[in-house]
Amino acid sequence: MKLSSMDASPRLLGLVWPFIAVVLAQALVASLSLYTLSAVRAYVGGESQWSKGQKHAIYFLSLYAGTGSEEFFSEYRGAIAVPLADRSARLALEQPEPDTNAARTGFLQGRNHPDDVTGMIWLFQNFRGFSYLDAAIRHWTAADTMILAIQQLGDAMHETLGKGPVSTAEISAWKAEIHRLDHQITPLSKAFSDSLGEGSRFIKMLLTFANLVTAALLILLAVWRTRKLLAQRQAFQLALNAERERAQITLASIGQAVISTGADGRLDYMNAVAERLLACPLSAARGKPIEWLFRLVDKDTSVEDVRLIERLLAGEPRRSSARPQLLQRPDGSVVPVALTGAPLLVSGHVVGAVLAFHDMTREEDYIERLSWQASHDALTGLANRRDFESRLERTIADLADRPRQHALMYLDLDQFKLVNDTCGHAAGDQLLRRISARLTNELRPGDVLARLGGDEFGVLLGDCDADSAADIAERLRAAVQDLHFAWDGRPFNTSVSIGMVQIADARVTIEETLRAADVACYMAKEKGRNRVQIHSDGDMALQERFGEMAWVQRLHAALEENRFRLHAQEIWPLDDDAAEAGVHVEILLRLTSEDGSFVTPQSFIPAAERYGLMPSIDRWVVRNTFA
Structure with missing residues (x-):
């Protein structure tokens, strides 16, 4: 039979009204419990403020008796105002017609929280005859008598000290009286606190019992009402559990x-x-x-x-x-x-x-490993040339926005090839690792050390003036020189030649900076190795070497592009009688520059001789002369 909505509503109400009644009763009891406990907690907190104010009043009044300082008297007045305000609130509520506005003002001046004041007034008015609260209020009243005595003593002391200095005997008498009042009020304060604590625990137990009773009624009613639904719920639960288990097995796999x-x-x-x-x-x-x-x-x-x-x-x-x-x-x-x-x-x-x-x-x-390998040297763990040049480029670019002074060093180990040739590459690799560790220890945090090639290193010093950079370069040189390296019992002396250049101009390119450091390093080697050479724009020797190094690339390009030219010049004797049979010819070498002009040998031969390009030029001349 299908029920109409008018029949269904009363049936539904008949099913749920006991639950509604018990829940409402439970909510009412719980709300009353919470409100009462909140009010009791407020009184406990207020007692804490009262006790704190009383103790501070005794403390600062004692200091005032000994020093006569108005600052201590002001602190005393502020402290004693708290128990006095609570006293005024109590007196307002004990009147035949309680003055709740005056009581509210007193509790607020007693440093109670504004949200707690209404509950405190309600608890005082409705539970005044309750044994625990009545005992607490009696102790409170007795303690207020001591508070008034302290106030009278403080006023008398202030009036006396305001007239002029007082004797030591009078100060001692004041302190003795303060100590007596403190000794008398302490038990009353403790009794007040203990009474509130006992009352709070009793009310909590009573309200808990009421809540348990209503909760038990609700539980019994719920059990009685739900027994008929268990069979259907169990069937649904079994089906749901089977579906859940299948889903969990799938997810776990x-x-x-x-x-x-x-x-x-x-x-x-x-x-x-x-x-x-x-x-x-x-x-x-x-x-x-x-x-x-x-x-x-x-x-x-x-x-x-x-x-x-x-x-x-x-x-x-x-x-x-x-x-x-x-x-x-x-x-x-x-x-x-x-x-x-x-x-x-x-x-x-x-x-x-x-x-x-x-x-x-x-x-x-895997990505981090690849990234590390792309920017670090596998043997030493230092930054590689690619990462070093990238950092150098960023450092130079930053000079346009923030003018600063940096330094770049180019380090070349002296006679490193000797270790490789006599002891093998394993010895050379071990030496490179030890030198890398030594160099790293001598640098500042944030400085960059990189391995640029076989036995070549680069150092980038950020925010470093010339003198500091020179000191660091000397420490690096000394660190390598002091390294005691031996392989299979054979000792080797180690040293390094260092070229250094200052970086302060954003207009200079990375190639120019590296070339300047390289030239300075080369000059350090030419001057005897194991030294530091600082690049300077006014150093003629460095400028000459810089120019020669610029010729190296030009000579390589000229050989590859076949831009050398041969000129023949016939040789005639000055004395006709000494003439020999045949023709004598002098072969002259010229270089065609990028713009098509001729360059004489004295411009490029010194660089070719210094950097080992003369054998290649000689072979080109012989090959083309007899072609």
């Missing part, structure tokens, strides 16, 4: 960490992979907010995604990003992850969210 939440954003389920990823078992995590389990932080910006669950529960899916994010656990450890999220929909309504994490630790480690 996949390799990604999967987390699901309820509509409130609290964790409902996670598979075994998620337990390992979050370092937290499901039993401990279930029901906890997602923010309690992890924080999702952008790897590049360090900005936390605080609205992740909020967006998912609003129906907005989260697609996986190509850039991994950092999952931060409660213990502070982080794991790089790729995240995919989606709202969980049932009948078109969002009932939770699902998050799938892929642990990117292996991928990130």
